[in-house]
Each structure stands twice: as C-alpha cells, then as structure tokens.
Amino acid sequence: MRKLFATHNASLSFNIAALILRFGMGILMIPHGYAKLVSFAERKDRFMEFIGLSSSASLGLAIFSELFCAVLLVLGLATRLATIPLIITALVIMSVHHWTFFGDHDLIVALFIGYVAILFLGPGDFSLDKLLVSRSVYRK
Numbered sequence: 519m520r521k522l523f524a525t526h527n528a529s530l531s532f533n534i535a536a537l538i539l540r541f542g543m544g545i546l547m548i549p550h551g552y553a554k555l556v557s558f559a560e561r562k563d564r565f566m567e568f569i570g571l572s573s574s575a576s577l578g579l580a581i582f583s584e585l586f587c588a589v590l591l592v593l594g595l596a597t598r599l600a601t602i603p604l605i606i607t608a609l610v611i612m613s614v615h616h617w618t619f620f621g622d623h624d625l626i627v628a629l630f631i632g633y634v635a636i637l638f639l640g641p642g643d644f645s646l647d648k649l650l651v652s653r654s655v656y657r658k
Contacts, residue, residue, distance in 0.1 A: 529643075536642025537594075543632040544592035546625070547604065551585025568610060583607040591636070594645020601637045608633060 554561060554577060562574040571579070583603035590600035608630035615623040641647040 533643040536636075536639055537644040539632060539639070540591050540594055540597065540636055540641060540645070543604075543629060543636060544588040544590075546629060547584050547588040548592075551581050551583070551588060554581045555585055566614065579603075580607060594641040594647050595650075597641035597645060597647050598637055601633045604633045605630065605637065 558574075558577065558581070562577050565573040565577040565580070567573050568576040568579075584607060587600040587603045590596055591604070608626055611626045612619075612623070612630065615626070619627045
C-alpha cells in the first residue's frame, strides 16, 4: 500500500512508463502519416499551405513528422530530436482547428502533451538510444 502513494520513482517503473508513453504516442500518430503517404497524389494539391510553403511541401513535412518521426519515437531512436517535429505538427493542427482543445479535436491536444512530456523525460532505458549510448556510439 505504501508503494501506491510513494512520491519517488523506481528506475524500472520510470523506464517502463517512458516506454509505454513513447510507444503509445508514436502508434497513435503513425496511421495519420501513413494515410497521408498512400494518398499523397490526391492530397498534394489541396493540402494547406503553411508559412509560405507549397501544399505538397507542407504535406511532405506532415508525412515526415507523422510517420517517420513517430516510428523513431516507437523505436526510441533519436527520441528527443524526433519529438520536435511532432510537437510542431501538433501545434499546427491545433491552430488549423482554431485552438479548440475540447470536443472533436481533443486527441491532438493529448498527443501534444505527451510529446512535450517525452521531450523532457527522454527515451528511457528500453530504447535504441540507450543501446547506442551504452555501446559508445554517441560518445566522443
């Protein structure tokens, strides 16, 4: 019962929570990016033009973020770097929906919160980042 109300984090529980958060946030976004990828030809001319980019360039960036960065997140590879495009994408989607945080667009708000949490928490031990660091790939 005491563990239920403990305020410190055990290393194993922290790493399992980081894995669940990374995996869940990535898996929720992958279908959106995949759908955009397979329908690129139909969507490229009617996708929104963002900050002066053409609609096809904006769509390409959305696919990069929603599919490729989400896969990196699931794998735990370049985790913090991969969350940055996902956070930007979530912000763009929220702005497109006029910053409506509740109702039909509340999933993107939840994803945004999760991505920001992952940015601060990092990948955890159950990730390719940890494997690469332990094998000195990222070290000097």
